[in-house]
Amino acid sequence: MKDQICYDDYQKTASWLLSQTQHRPKVAIICGSGLGMLADALKCQDSFPYSDIPGFPQSTVQGHAGRLVFGELKGKTCVCMQGRFHMYEGHSLCKTTFPVRVFKLLGVETLIVTNAAGSLADSYQVGDIMIIKDHINFPGLAGLNPLNGPNDEKFGPRFPPMSGVYDKDLRKIAFDLCKSMGVSQFIQEGVYCMVGGPNFESIAEARLLHRLGVDAVGMSTAPEVVVATHCGMRVFGLSLITNKVVKSYNDTESVNHEAVLEVSKLRSQTLQMLVTELVSRMDINNNTT
Numbered sequence: 001m002k003d004q005i006c007y008d009d010y011q012k013t014a015s016w017l018l019s020q021t022q023h024r025p026k027v028a029i030i031c032g033s034g035l036g037m038l039a040d041a042l043k044c045q046d047s048f049p050y051s052d053i054p055g056f057p058q059s060t061v062q063g064h065a066g067r068l069v070f071g072e073l074k075g076k077t078c079v080c081m082q083g084r085f086h087m088y089e090g091h092s093l094c095k096t097t098f099p100v101r102v103f104k105l106l107g108v109e110t111l112i113v114t115n116a117a118g119s120l121a122d123s124y125q126v127g128d129i130m131i132i133k134d135h136i137n138f139p140g141l142a143g144l145n146p147l148n149g150p151n152d153e154k155f156g157p158r159f160p161p162m163s164g165v166y167d168k169d170l171r172k173i174a175f176d177l178c179k180s181m182g183v184s185q186f187i188q189e190g191v192y193c194m195v196g197g198p199n200f201e202s203i204a205e206a207r208l209l210h211r212l213g214v215d216a217v218g219m220s221t222a223p224e225v226v227v228a229t230h231c232g233m234r235v236f237g238l239s240l241i242t243n244k245v246v247k248s249y250n251d252t253e254s255v256n257h258e259a260v261l262e263v264s265k266l267r268s269q270t271l272q273m274l275v276t277e278l279v280s281r282m283d284i285n286n287n288t289t
């Protein structure tokens with residue numbers, strides 16, 4: 001796939017998908033590391049390996065199956081990415097966010113992002129679910145932004161605002177749902193920070209992030225949210241806390257990707273239920289073909 005992607009490229013992929021499935025999704029879900037089971041809840045599935053989809057990048061990370069799944073969650077049509085693309089895999093940021101613009105052209109109005117993340121907040125426990133309130137996009141602040149390059153007004157404005165992008169109403173609905181599901185004790189709300197990865201943080205870096213007010217850190221999500229916001233989508237995000245980030249020189253523990261995937265399994269059912277119920281309460285009308 002070439003580095004500069006133009007409107008026609010997104011359009012070609014979207015047209016191909018529309019010709020292969022009857023589903024017309026209004027909601028897109030991006031599954032984080034080890035969270036691909038979110039797609040298992042979809043009924044009447046049509047699924048496509050990324051390798052079969054014209055123009056789609058390929059997943060290379062363990063815990064990211066590389067499949068696009070269309071289907072219904074409680075009667076609401078969704079499309080779900082079982083596997084996302086990360087900058088550290090060597091993709092340009094416009095490639096990592098390619099699916100988001102394709103979703104826009106499919107008619108998607110709401111993007112749900114999920115990720116595995118390490119916690120900086122002292123009060124968080126492994127297994128907590130953090131409703132994302134805001135993000136710090138470190139690569140973005142350093143000039144690595146998926147919106148770099150000529151702006152395509154068909155998608156959105158040159159200078160999009162990024163305040164209040166994690167939808168307040170959806171966050172409130174999610175909180176209320178967690179109460180009624182009896183899982184409030186492990187629900188948090190906080191700030192997600194994207195770092196470039198692929199290495200986990202050094203102790204000095206962890207301390208820096210902690211001082212900056214970061215609650216959870218990961219290596220994804222922010223570029224997808226930037227692109228979704230640019231093209232006018234509503235955004236909701238969840239981080240599953242898979243590890244505590246090591247902040248002390250006395251700490252002998254260290255994190256690894258296998259441990260991240262293990263914890264993802266632990267909370268998979270709760271996450272699936274939360275996302276399903278949230279989608280079912282969304283005010284969206286299903287289109288049919």
Ligand SMILES: O=P(O)(O)O[C@H]1O[C@H](CO)[C@@H](O)[C@H]1O
Pocket residue numbers: 031032033061084086114115116117197218219220221256257260
């Ligand atoms: O953000 P997701 O895709 O959930 O993955 C997270 O898990 C991996 C590290 O274990 C990194 O890719 C990090 O970003």
